[in-house]
Amino acid sequence: MRGIRQLAEHLDISIGTVSRALNGKPDVNEETRKRVLAAAEELGYVANQSGRSLRQGETKVIGLMIESSMEAVENADNFFLGVTSGLQSVFARHKLDLIMLPCPSDEDPREYLRRIVARRIVDAMIISNTQRLDRRIDLLSRAKIPFIAVGRSLSPGNFPWIDLDFEGVAERAVDRLVARGHRRIAITAPSSEVNLGYIFLDSYRRALARHGIAFDPSLVIRVKSSEQGGYQAAHELLLLEQRPTAVILIYELMAIGLYRRLMESGVMPGRDIAVIGFRDAPRARFLQPSLSCFRMSLYDLGVALARALLANMPAYRKFYPDEGSNIVWPLELIAGESDAFQQGVMA
Amino acid sequence: MRGIRQLAEHLDISIGTVSRALNGKPDVNEETRKRVLAAAEELGYVANQSGRSLRQGETKVIGLMIESSMEAVENADNFFLGVTSGLQSVFARHKLDLIMLPCPSDEDPREYLRRIVARRIVDAMIISNTQRLDRRIDLLSRAKIPFIAVGRSLSPGNFPWIDLDFEGVAERAVDRLVARGHRRIAITAPSSEVNLGYIFLDSYRRALARHGIAFDPSLVIRVKSSEQGGYQAAHELLLLEQRPTAVILIYELMAIGLYRRLMESGVMPGRDIAVIGFRDAPRARFLQPSLSCFRMSLYDLGVALARALLANMPAYRKFYPDEGSNIVWPLELIAGESDAFQQGVMA
DNA sequence: ACGCACTCCGTAAACGTTTACGAATGTTGG
DNA sequence: CCAACATTCGTAAACGTTTACGGAGTGCGT
Numbered sequence: 001m002r003g004i005r006q007l008a009e010h011l012d013i014s015i016g017t018v019s020r021a022l023n024g025k026p027d028v029n030e031e032t033r034k035r036v037l038a039a040a041e042e043l044g045y046v047a048n049q050s051g052r053s054l055r056q057g058e059t060k061v062i063g064l065m066i067e068s069s070m071e072a073v074e075n076a077d078n079f080f081l082g083v084t085s086g087l088q089s090v091f092a093r094h095k096l097d098l099i100m101l102p103c104p105s106d107e108d109p110r111e112y113l114r115r116i117v118a119r120r121i122v123d124a125m126i127i128s129n130t131q132r133l134d135r136r137i138d139l140l141s142r143a144k145i146p147f148i149a150v151g152r153s154l155s156p157g158n159f160p161w162i163d164l165d166f167e168g169v170a171e172r173a174v175d176r177l178v179a180r181g182h183r184r185i186a187i188t189a190p191s192s193e194v195n196l197g198y199i200f201l202d203s204y205r206r207a208l209a210r211h212g213i214a215f216d217p218s219l220v221i222r223v224k225s226s227e228q229g230g231y232q233a234a235h236e237l238l239l240l241e242q243r244p245t246a247v248i249l250i251y252e253l254m255a256i257g258l259y260r261r262l263m264e265s266g267v268m269p270g271r272d273i274a275v276i277g278f279r280d281a282p283r284a285r286f287l288q289p290s291l292s293c294f295r296m297s298l299y300d301l302g303v304a305l306a307r308a309l310l311a312n313m314p315a316y317r318k319f320y321p322d323e324g325s326n327i328v329w330p331l332e333l334i335a336g337e338s339d340a341f342q343q344g345v346m347a
Numbered sequence: 348m349r350g351i352r353q354l355a356e357h358l359d360i361s362i363g364t365v366s367r368a369l370n371g372k373p374d375v376n377e378e379t380r381k382r383v384l385a386a387a388e389e390l391g392y393v394a395n396q397s398g399r400s401l402r403q404g405e406t407k408v409i410g411l412m413i414e415s416s417m418e419a420v421e422n423a424d425n426f427f428l429g430v431t432s433g434l435q436s437v438f439a440r441h442k443l444d445l446i447m448l449p450c451p452s453d454e455d456p457r458e459y460l461r462r463i464v465a466r467r468i469v470d471a472m473i474i475s476n477t478q479r480l481d482r483r484i485d486l487l488s489r490a491k492i493p494f495i496a497v498g499r500s501l502s503p504g505n506f507p508w509i510d511l512d513f514e515g516v517a518e519r520a521v522d523r524l525v526a527r528g529h530r531r532i533a534i535t536a537p538s539s540e541v542n543l544g545y546i547f548l549d550s551y552r553r554a555l556a557r558h559g560i561a562f563d564p565s566l567v568i569r570v571k572s573s574e575q576g577g578y579q580a581a582h583e584l585l586l587l588e589q590r591p592t593a594v595i596l597i598y599e600l601m602a603i604g605l606y607r608r609l610m611e612s613g614v615m616p617g618r619d620i621a622v623i624g625f626r627d628a629p630r631a632r633f634l635q636p637s638l639s640c641f642r643m644s645l646y647d648l649g650v651a652l653a654r655a656l657l658a659n660m661p662a663y664r665k666f667y668p669d670e671g672s673n674i675v676w677p678l679e680l681i682a683g684e685s686d687a688f689q690q691g692v693m694a
Numbered sequence: 695a696c697g698c699a700c701t702c703c704g705t706a707a708a709c710g711t712t713t714a715c716g717a718a719t720g721t722t723g724g
Numbered sequence: 725c726c727a728a729c730a731t732t733c734g735t736a737a738a739c740g741t742t743t744a745c746g747g748a749g750t751g752c753g754t
Contacts, residue, residue: 003741005740005741013704014704015740015741015742016703016705019743020743023742025743027701027702027703028703032702044461044465046465048466048467048739048740048741049466049467049468050396050398050400050467051397051401051742052741052742054395054397054709054739054742055740055741055743056709057709059397061468066428068428068435081413081419084415085415088451089451092451097463097468098449099448100448100449101446102428104435105432114391115444118391118393119394120395227630257633282574283574286578286604350709350710350711351710352711360733361733361734362712362734363733363736364732364733364734366711366712367733370712374733376733379733394711397710397711398709399712401710401712401738401740402710402712402738403711403739
């Protein structure tokens with residue numbers, strides 16, 4: 001089946017009517033609509049997207065830009081694959097398709113994004129891994145492409161974003177550890193310019209201050225957010241002349257490497273040191289002793305993300321009138337055994 | 348910048364010339380070409396993809412269909428993210444873009460694929476997770492969309508595919524274990540209809556036969572190819588009245604769960620049972636004792652995959668004249684400690 | 695019998711691009 | 725000086741679709 005023209009000829013109907021029938025327009029006889037739909041089904045006709053996009057000025061495609069760096073591969077963190085289900089469940093209602101756009105690691109992310117949006121392959125974008133100052137944001141703002149960022153940024157201007165509640169997590173982690181008698185609480189921070197690191201650290205400092213604990217820069221461990229990073233972090237912790245009694249991880253997978261390194265030195269998480277992880281991940285779910293961490297539903301996050309994005313697209317705003325543009329996503333504390341170690345008892 | 352028309356007006360040149368200049372066509376004065384390119388750069392003009400695709404009948408986009416099921420998320424196996432780099436390095440040379448198409452878990456994969464290809468969003472497809480009989484293959488064949496499958500299938504007709512050397516792996520694993528005195532060698536197989544399971548098992552049976560070892564169905568453990576599957580597999584192994592002395596895993600991540608379950612029962616891999624894994628994965632790289640497994644480069648696989656696909660696209664065949672259509676990808680054995688256990692010595 | 699409203703459908707323009715064709719100009723050779 | 729050719733560019737058609745517009749037919753009220 002070539003195009004709508006052949007379908008129309010086959011039915012001996014004008015292409016205009018065929019188009020209207022297929023698109024559910026009102027001014028077409030129900031009888032003919034049935035015929036058209038039947039014929040389309042039979043001949044396997046589906047409208048050519050290029051023609052449609054050209055005419056309508058929209059593609060019905062939403063892009064999700066992701067990293068495909070070696071680091072991302074090594075981490076094997078399927079965060080966005082998990083979010084995908086939630087996204088699609090919302091998009092499907094509007095006949096929108098989701099595509100994932102892996103930015104080549106040797107290409108500038110902004111340049112890659114520019115190519116994609118300028119070619120008008122997508123109607124809207126979801127960007128992730130937001131940097132502290134992210135030049136993709138002004139690009140998208142200027143190009144007037146609807147978008148939403150997963151992760152806040154200091155880039156100027158108002159723009160829609162959704163972000164995990166790093167403040168809340170850091171704060172509650174500190175509170176919990178302090179309540180158990182800890183005063184020397186280490187924290188990991190990403191070595192990159194990704195914005196969440198700053199947010200996490202700031203909240204950690206504020207929480208410490210609230211408890212009257214002096215901030216000690218040597219307790220901030222800057223490592224890559226990965227399993228190896230966790231190993232490295234434990235290594236550095238063990239080298240400190242005055243060891244912390246607790247550590248907060250910004251990335252759950254770090255726990256795996258951290259556990260390994262600690263155990264190599266005979267330090268048992270939960271018994272000799274308290275550990276609180278950030279997220280709940282399948283891979284960290286079976287650690288022994290079980291990891292205390294903060295959990296959320298990737299699916300629900302995807303749903304909220306999709307809704308917030310659509311609320312910022314003129315054509316879809318009406319469906320999501322009450323949706324906010326800036327969402328802080330809460331996480332639920334899952335108590336495990338890894339932070340059972342109480343400092344007051346031991347000291 | 349709206350379109351090529353505005354750019355042409357701005358330059359006071361016809362749109363035909365502008366188009367030719369931008370596309371590197373020969374019949375345009377080098378002087379004007381420079382002017383056009385400069386103006387395009389300045390005004391940020393990039394050709395609208397819909398218009399171009401419509402005219403040229405091609406989109407310059409290659410689709411990679413992936414699963415976004417909960418199971419895929421849980422596994423957190425970034426196989427395709429790793430392959431992506433290799434793919435893009437080849438595609439970039441032809442100005443082709445790669446998009447990943449996550450099939451919603453509640454949608455029939457074939458129907459999803461039909462929608463995508465019928466809308467002509469992509470010029471070619473890469474499909475993965477090939478089933479034993481995969482109806483996507485006849486769909487693509489009939490639609491005459493160039494494609495390649497990652498994984499063989501019994502679906503009728505010749506079609507391009509690339510696949511890991513499951514035969515070789517199973518064969519060499521058996522040989523290696525037999526050489527170390529093992530006679531009761533268990534093997535894991537996927538519980539789903541994915542084709543690689545059959546290939547793997549067949550080769551295992553042939554290798555056993557070659558060594559004069561009778562095939563024992565109770566040694567085939569059908570579990571999900573995941574960390575949990577590994578745990579489950581170990582559990583079932585331990586329940587067998589006559590325990591195997593060695594086990595071959597079809598999926599590297601199973602090793603993690605398998606180790607855990609074995610150790611819970613005081614069975615130490617490499618000392619009390621020999622374990623050989625399939626692939627080398629970041630997550631399995633730090634197991635103690637180290638896992639003997641088969642390794643390959645995801646990047647190189649991506650390169651080969653891209654080349655094989657392009658060789659099957661009329662417009663690009665000339666660049667890859669010697670490329671085969673069916674590729675069995677070799678893996679290299681990485682000897683670790685997990686299969687150090689020798690049966691002859693102990694018995 | 696007439697006008698009006700309503701239903702249904704055909705016509706044709708438009709979306710932004712590429713490209714076949716030919717026109718205009720300059721260049722060369724005889 | 726003319727033919728032949730090369731270079732450069734403009735013109736217009738075409739890709740497949742949607743949709744504004746209007747026309748044809750029907751039914752209804754007056």
